[in-house]
Amino acid sequence: MSGLTDREKAFENKYAHDQDKKFRIIARRNKLLGLWASALLGKTDADAYAKEVIAADFEEAGDEDVIRKVAGDLSAAGLPQGADDVRAKLAELLPVAAEQIENS
Template sequence: MSTFQDRERAFENKYAHDQEMVFRAVARRNKKLGLWAAGLLGKTAEDADNYAMEVIRADFEEAGHEDVVRKLLADLGAHADEALIRAKMTEFLTEAKSELSEG
């Protein structure tokens, strides 16, 4: 195998790893969002876990994160506005990335 092929395979592996880490960070962020929102809604611990899974699943409806924002806006009503939801998304994504990088 040539050096070029080795480098190409290494870049492909790094890209795949990076994409997996992004996916994991976003899923972790969505779980944190779901647990946060469940707290605002006064859900029990078991219901909070179920709700967090609903938020994670909502992210698969379409590309991007607008599906999650729409779900949370609809569910939270007067408990949170779009600006707060987006701020929490940013905060929780930062936390998720940090947790994943720590191992």
């Protein structure tokens, strides 16, 4: 029985590690998105805006809360980038964020 318990614990630990890594990758991707958007918006404190974008991800499951925030801010500033542009940027930044997390 000890062998089965050890295997179960190993699977649980791997799952927890994978979930933590996924969370960190998404948070990094959102930070990169915030830095990109802050440059477009001409923000003087890019890190503060990036933190706002990261925090927006906790409103609901999925990416729509982040997309809504960034696209809304870009639209309010009169910039041409819309929700589809933000989605494309999220897709572009995901492998960048994953690589950064892997190498950190």
